[in-house]
Amino acid sequence: MTSYVSLPMYGANIDERMRLIAGKCKSCGQLAYPQRPVCTKCGGDQFDDTPLSGNGTLYTYSVVAGNGAPSEFDDEQTMTGDVLCGVVELKEGPRVMVRLADVDPEQLHIGMKLRAVIRRLYDQEGFLRYGTKFEPVGS
Amino acid sequence: MVGIESYGAALPTLRLPATAYVEAWGACAARGMKQKAFCAYDEDPVTLGIEAARQALGRLPASVEIGALFFGVTTPPFEEKPSAATLPTALFENSAMRVTEITGSPQAGVQALVSAVEYCMAGKGRYALGVAADAPSGPADASYEHALGAAAVAFVVGPDGGVASFENSFSVTRETFGSRFRRHGDDTLSDLELRTRDNLASAQALGAEMAASKLGKVKRLALGADAGLMRGVGKALRLPEAETDALWSMIGDAGSASAPFALAAALDVARAGEIILCAGIGSGATAALLAAGKELSKRRRKGAKVANLIAGGKMVDYVTYLKHRRMLSSRFGGNG
Numbered sequence: 001m002t003s004y005v006s007l008p009m010y011g012a013n014i015d016e017r018m019r020l021i022a023g024k025c026k027s028c029g030q031l032a033y034p035q036r037p038v039c040t041k042c043g044g045d046q047f048d049d050t051p052l053s054g055n056g057t058l059y060t061y062s063v064v065a066g067n068g069a070p071s072e073f074d075d076e077q078t079m080t081g082d083v084l085c086g087v088v089e090l091k092e093g094p095r096v097m098v099r100l101a102d103v104d105p106e107q108l109h110i111g112m113k114l115r116a117v118i119r120r121l122y123d124q125e126g127f128l129r130y131g132t133k134f135e136p137v138g139s
Numbered sequence: 140m141v142g143i144e145s146y147g148a149a150l151p152t153l154r155l156p157a158t159a160y161v162e163a164w165g166a167c168a169a170r171g172m173k174q175k176a177f178c179a180y181d182e183d184p185v186t187l188g189i190e191a192a193r194q195a196l197g198r199l200p201a202s203v204e205i206g207a208l209f210f211g212v213t214t215p216p217f218e219e220k221p222s223a224a225t226l227p228t229a230l231f232e233n234s235a236m237r238v239t240e241i242t243g244s245p246q247a248g249v250q251a252l253v254s255a256v257e258y259c260m261a262g263k264g265r266y267a268l269g270v271a272a273d274a275p276s277g278p279a280d281a282s283y284e285h286a287l288g289a290a291a292v293a294f295v296v297g298p299d300g301g302v303a304s305f306e307n308s309f310s311v312t313r314e315t316f317g318s319r320f321r322r323h324g325d326d327t328l329s330d331l332e333l334r335t336r337d338n339l340a341s342a343q344a345l346g347a348e349m350a351a352s353k354l355g356k357v358k359r360l361a362l363g364a365d366a367g368l369m370r371g372v373g374k375a376l377r378l379p380e381a382e383t384d385a386l387w388s389m390i391g392d393a394g395s396a397s398a399p400f401a402l403a404a405a406l407d408v409a410r411a412g413e414i415i416l417c418a419g420i421g422s423g424a425t426a427a428l429l430a431a432g433k434e435l436s437k438r439r440r441k442g443a444k445v446a447n448l449i450a451g452g453k454m455v456d457y458v459t460y461l462k463h464r465r466m467l468s469s470r471f472g473g474n475g
Contacts, residue, residue, distance in 0.1 A: 014228060015228065015232075018225075018228050018229040019228075019229060019230075019232070075465075075468055075470050076180050076181070078468070079180055079462040079463065079465065079467065079468055080179075080180045080462060080463060101179075101181060102152045102179070102453075117186070117190060118185075118186050118189045118190070118229050119181040119182060119186050120180075120181045120182070120183060120186065121181075123470075128216055130185065130186065130225055130229070133181070139152060139451075
């Protein structure tokens with residue numbers, strides 16, 4: 001959810017990205033998000049689509065400063081400064097690496113409540129990629 | 140009776156005070172504007188529209204099957220490839236849906252609401268979503284750029300009209316020359332600033348059109364229009380006693396979302412039975428006449444009110460504004 005994705009791959013899992021559709025293992029019930037072909041808990045390979053709430057807490061974070069972000073974020077970083085990334089622990093359990101929105105680095109703290117929002121991820125190859133970022137609840 | 144079942148509004152987080160223009164340019168050309176809301180680097184009318192729609196859908200007492208989505212927007216990211224298609228992708232599993240993008244004038248937002256109502260009235264489906272979102276932009280050295288802001292609002296329309304029943308709609312069209320236009324391929328609005336007062340003329344034409352119909356006692360005018368137009372619009376619409384909104388002074392000119400956003404603000408405070416006229420004005424006018432419904436006070440308890448959205452946000456300086464709006468970027472208006 002945080003870095004370059006080819007357009008075919010982006011198109012293939014657009015629903016999963018935009019609506020946070022997890023895979024629920026039919027064998028053990030483990031949730032996988034992003035979805036995977038094999039369950040990391042039991043090795044099962046059959047999943048049911050399960051929408052996630054989009055609510056979670058900040059598990060950890062990183063501030064990518066000094067134009068250190070990948071090239072797809074070049075212009076954004078030049079215009080707006082630090083790129084903020086984090087791992088969100090979703091209410092349903094999965095931990096996801098995400099971009100953070102509408103928050104300054106000094107406001108970040110582990111455990112803060114976050115919610116999913118749709119934002120432009122980046123604009124490359126003539127095409128906009130929309131996807132899910134997380135922002136502080138109440139921002 | 141067909142009407143609005145739920146509504147939701149969204150504003151970007153970032154705000155620019157009018158004083159920023161005074162400091163940068165010596166004056167703010169948007170007289171009467173105190174501040175405006177504007178899109179951050181990663182926001183646009185699509186992301187705002189999705190947020191407003193999520194708020195509206197979240198206020199419903201139970202989920203409903205949306206059969207159509209009408210998106211009113213003058214600044215869609217794509218000229219071809221429907222930007223509106225991104226909304227249902229983010230909102231619904233179901234793709235069997237009529238999705239229509241309405242654009243080309245500040246009327247587009249109210250036209251989206253009226254289209255959603257007429258879709259339901261025609262019996263094509265029970266529920267439809269009307270979304271208005273906009274973030275107009277202008278050249279940094281143009282005085283009309285000072286007012287340009289951003290906002291979004293969404294209305295779930297259905298058979299019961301619990302929040303507001305639809306009473307009537309009115310439209311007038313007016314060819315305009317030199318005021319607020321954008322040629323094919325242009326990234327920013329143009330305005331020759333001829334001071335022809337086209338919007339007031341459109342409002343007068345709308346007033347004449349409405350005079351032939353029985354409106355009832357219109358309590359509120361939801362226009363979201365600039366301070367100049369608001370001074371004379373009550374008389375122009377032949378509704379001098381109706382209360383007008385002052386949202387423009389706090390969020391700026393949100394294009395096609397201005398009037399629907401003002402409607403959301405009116406619904407936040409209206410009492411059951413009050414008559415509200417929502418009119419999008421520009422190159423003509425489109426108006427929706429609504430009566431606040433019995434479910435309104437219950438449905439609006441959940442979710443953010445417009446006043447709270449306006450009170451929130453983060454104030455930034457002029458250079459930060461220019462950067463977020465890509466106005467200092469070599470990629471302004473182009474692809475990344």
